[in-house]
Amino acid sequence: MIKAKESMRRQFPKLGHSALIILVILLCLIGGTLVLRQQKVGDLRQEMKYMEGPILQNPAKETASDPWQMDDLLLVMDECVRMLREENLAVRSYHLEGVFEGEANPSFLHFALIRLKVQGAWSGIERGLTRIEGISEGGIYVEEAVLKENEGEILLKIFFFEPDNLS
Numbered sequence: 001m002i003k004a005k006e007s008m009r010r011q012f013p014k015l016g017h018s019a020l021i022i023l024v025i026l027l028c029l030i031g032g033t034l035v036l037r038q039q040k041v042g043d044l045r046q047e048m049k050y051m052e053g054p055i056l057q058n059p060a061k062e063t064a065s066d067p068w069q070m071d072d073l074l075l076v077m078d079e080c081v082r083m084l085r086e087e088n089l090a091v092r093s094y095h096l097e098g099v100f101e102g103e104a105n106p107s108f109l110h111f112a113l114i115r116l117k118v119q120g121a122w123s124g125i126e127r128g129l130t131r132i133e134g135i136s137e138g139g140i141y142v143e144e145a146v147l148k149e150n151e152g153e154i155l156l157k158i159f160f161f162e163p164d165n166l167s
Contacts, residue, residue, distance in 0.1 A: 070099075070110070070160050077114055080132050080140070080156060087128040089120035097155070113143065114156045125152050132156065 073096075081091050097113040118125060129142050139159035146153045 073112055073158065073160060076140070076158055076160075079135070080114070081116070083131045084116070084118055084125075084128040087120070087124040087131070089118045089124050089128055092117040092119055111157050111159045114158060116154045116156065117151070118154065119151045121150065122147055122152070125154075129154065 077094065077096070081094055084091050094114060094116040097115050099110055099112045118128075125145075125147065129145065132140055133142060139157075141157045142154065143157040144153075144155035
């Protein structure tokens with residue numbers, strides 16, 4: 001027993017007992033931190049697998065939904081009107097109700113509200129709205145649809161980037 005203490009003193013001649021205790025505590029803290037970080041990395045990997053599931057199941061065409069820029073807004077409005085007319089609907093009027101900041105990141109993501117008044121059969125209106133929401137280049141969503149006999153009023157929400165705020 002005495003020989004073990006003497007050999008330990010020879011190995012660490014300048015370190016006292018308190019320095020060894022501090023060193024052991026620091027190593028335990030570093031080891032504990034690494035274990036906790038490894039658990040967080042594992043949790044993030046699980047979350048990535050969970051999020052990738054629906055993406056891998058859907059075709060790439062459906063998942064590619066990058067918003068347009070504001071310059072494209074009028075072209076998108078015209079495209080929506082064209083799709084409705086292809087479904088034998090008469091678009092009586094359409095106008096831009098406003099441009100607003102997005103909920104997720106108001107610094108650059110914006111959306112526009114477009115109100116359309118259409119005349120035609122409900123089935124044609126439904127097919128037209130389904131086609132409009134199926135446009136894969138960006139985000140168009142039907143915010144509101146009020147249907148009356150052979151006519152309807154539709155509010156579309158179109159997401160886009162504000163070019164002035166992109167960096």
